[in-house]
Amino acid sequence: MLKMLGAVLVIAATTLAGWVQARQYANRPQQIRRLILALKRLETEIMYGFTPLPEALIRIGEQSGGAVGAIFLTAAQNMKPPDNSTAQHALQLAIEAGWKATAMKTAEQEIMRQFSYTLGTSDRKDQLGHIATAVRQLESEEQEAREEQNRYEKMFRSLGLLFGAFIVIVMY
Amino acid sequence: MNPNWLMVFPDKLRHLLLKLPPSIFARLEEIRIREGRPLEVNTGGRYYFLTAEGGMTRDAGAAFRTDKQDSKHLLDLITNHSMYTMEEELRRGFITIAGGHRIGLAGRTVLSGGKVEYIRDISGFNIRIAREVCGAADPVLPQLLDFKHNSVLHTLILSPPQHGKTTLIRDLARQISSGTWGHPEARWPGLKVAIVDERSEIAGSMNGVPNYDVGPRTDVMDGCPKAEGMMMMIRSMSPEVMVVDEIGRPEDAEALAEALHAGVRVIATAHGSGMDDLSSRPALSRLLQSGFFQMYVVLRRSDQGLSFRLWDGKRRGVPLYNPGMKGREADA
Numbered sequence: 001m002l003k004m005l006g007a008v009l010v011i012a013a014t015t016l017a018g019w020v021q022a023r024q025y026a027n028r029p030q031q032i033r034r035l036i037l038a039l040k041r042l043e044t045e046i047m048y049g050f051t052p053l054p055e056a057l058i059r060i061g062e063q064s065g066g067a068v069g070a071i072f073l074t075a076a077q078n079m080k081p082p083d084n085s086t087a088q089h090a091l092q093l094a095i096e097a098g099w100k101a102t103a104m105k106t107a108e109q110e111i112m113r114q115f116s117y118t119l120g121t122s123d124r125k126d127q128l129g130h131i132a133t134a135v136r137q138l139e140s141e142e143q144e145a146r147e148e149q150n151r152y153e154k155m156f157r158s159l160g161l162l163f164g165a166f167i168v169i170v171m172y
Numbered sequence: 173m174n175p176n177w178l179m180v181f182p183d184k185l186r187h188l189l190l191k192l193p194p195s196i197f198a199r200l201e202e203i204r205i206r207e208g209r210p211l212e213v214n215t216g217g218r219y220y221f222l223t224a225e226g227g228m229t230r231d232a233g234a235a236f237r238t239d240k241q242d243s244k245h246l247l248d249l250i251t252n253h254s255m256y257t258m259e260e261e262l263r264r265g266f267i268t269i270a271g272g273h274r275i276g277l278a279g280r281t282v283l284s285g286g287k288v289e290y291i292r293d294i295s296g297f298n299i300r301i302a303r304e305v306c307g308a309a310d311p312v313l314p315q316l317l318d319f320k321h322n323s324v325l326h327t328l329i330l331s332p333p334q335h336g337k338t339t340l341i342r343d344l345a346r347q348i349s350s351g352t353w354g355h356p357e358a359r360w361p362g363l364k365v366a367i368v369d370e371r372s373e374i375a376g377s378m379n380g381v382p383n384y385d386v387g388p389r390t391d392v393m394d395g396c397p398k399a400e401g402m403m404m405m406i407r408s409m410s411p412e413v414m415v416v417d418e419i420g421r422p423e424d425a426e427a428l429a430e431a432l433h434a435g436v437r438v439i440a441t442a443h444g445s446g447m448d449d450l451s452s453r454p455a456l457s458r459l460l461q462s463g464f465f466q467m468y469v470v471l472r473r474s475d476q477g478l479s480f481r482l483w484d485g486k487r488r489g490v491p492l493y494n495p496g497m498k499g500r501e502a503d504a
């Protein structure tokens with residue numbers, strides 16, 4: 001009886017782990033897409049709104065919502081007193097603090113980190129160029145993330161269950 | 173309570189400045205930051221370098237030097253992290269921050285079609301701290317009254333930079349607008365005043381609202397080119413007195429002539445150390461010859477304070493109306 005209960009627990013645990021992993025694969029392209037949309041909104045704020053960066057980041061942070069939005073909101077917070085960080089430092093700190101809450105990987109993080117170096121430090125035309133570069137790079141990551149999702153999402157979902165079943169069989 | 177201009181300094185520099193003796197700190201006029209060179213403060217016509225411990229020295233070798241990181245951080249804070257919102261300011265070479273303080277910039281210019289497009293690699297900063305001195309115009313205003321028309325005379329105020337022109341016309345605008353003429357026989361009420369504030373220095377406007385007291389009947393056109401702004405004001409705001417800072421371009425002279433025909437009194441300032449300087453500047457000399465201005469005020473600042481001299485429209489010296497004021501006797 002006790003063995004039975006253990007078996008159920010093992011299967012439940014591995015299935016759950018498989019689902020969580022699958023969920024990560026599903027979330028990553030979604031969040032990259034959200035990041036791209038946020039950057040495009042930032043582009044509009046810069047090009048047509050002349051919105052100062054802290055305000056623009058708060059706006060796009062609120063619109064994006066979720067873990068991605070939180071990064072922009074933290075960055076805006078870092079730029080204001082008492083921290084008074086530079087735009088670059090503020091965004092980098094926010095990325096370091098908030099990246100773990102997302103499903104995104106280091107490739108995207110690196111793109112954003114590089115993007116932070118030029119944020120707010122040049123004229124509109126230049127800013128536009130840097131945003132476009134970041135968006136392009138993120139789009140190629142998104143492509144890759146989608147392929148991974150197709151390949152691994154279903155697999156991990158069933159693999160969890162199968163792995164649990166395998167352990168149970170070995171135990172018996 | 174720290175003054176708001178301190179907020180644009182990175183922590184390191186702010187702490188250094190806060191270590192200054194209060195008497196110096198309260199009288200700071202300029203703070204100059206040059207990348208890789210000593211940090212300098214100017215007060216009352218004197219200059220000091222700051223040491224890393226917050227002391228003051230004249231020895232450039234012992235002074236604290238700012239590095240690239242400092243100027244980058246400073247620029248980021250001055251521009252509110254958004255250089256792209258400052259394209260026009262970068263073309264003109266200065267940025268006005270909250271409180272009307274002006275920050276001059278020097279660096280490498282980028283040209284487009286032979287004109288300055290913007291400044292990049294900015295390495296030199298001059299933070300000019302604006303001060304509101306209510307009463308700065310007390311000795312001057314009684315000299316400028318036009319008793320025949322219950323108004324003020326067309327006036328040109330001349331002085332070299334850093335002698336308090338802007339402070340003076342800000343206070344003139346305030347007193348004309350509120351009708352405190354400082355003369356026992358002047359009993360007419362305040363007049364409608366229009367300020368064309370191209371560099372946001374006179375009124376120190378933020379989001380279109382003046383930060384300084386410029387008087388109850390004063391309208392401010394902020395950040396507007398002077399010539400265009402004067403025309404707009406004449407057309408739309410029916411001013412009785414127009415106040416403009418630093419005229420000198422040909423189109424300014426045209427707009428001034430327009431104001432004259434519209435019956436608007438003008439108080440303007442220009443760079444120059446005396447009446448002789450005027451005739452050597454083409455746009456101004458035309459104004460001079462046309463006899464447009466009825467009164468010229470030449471400011472001079474010394475250790476004792478501000479003094480001034482007056483000339484009338486035909487460039488004859490005018491004696492001061494009330495002796496015992498700060499201004500000393502003009503040549504007869």
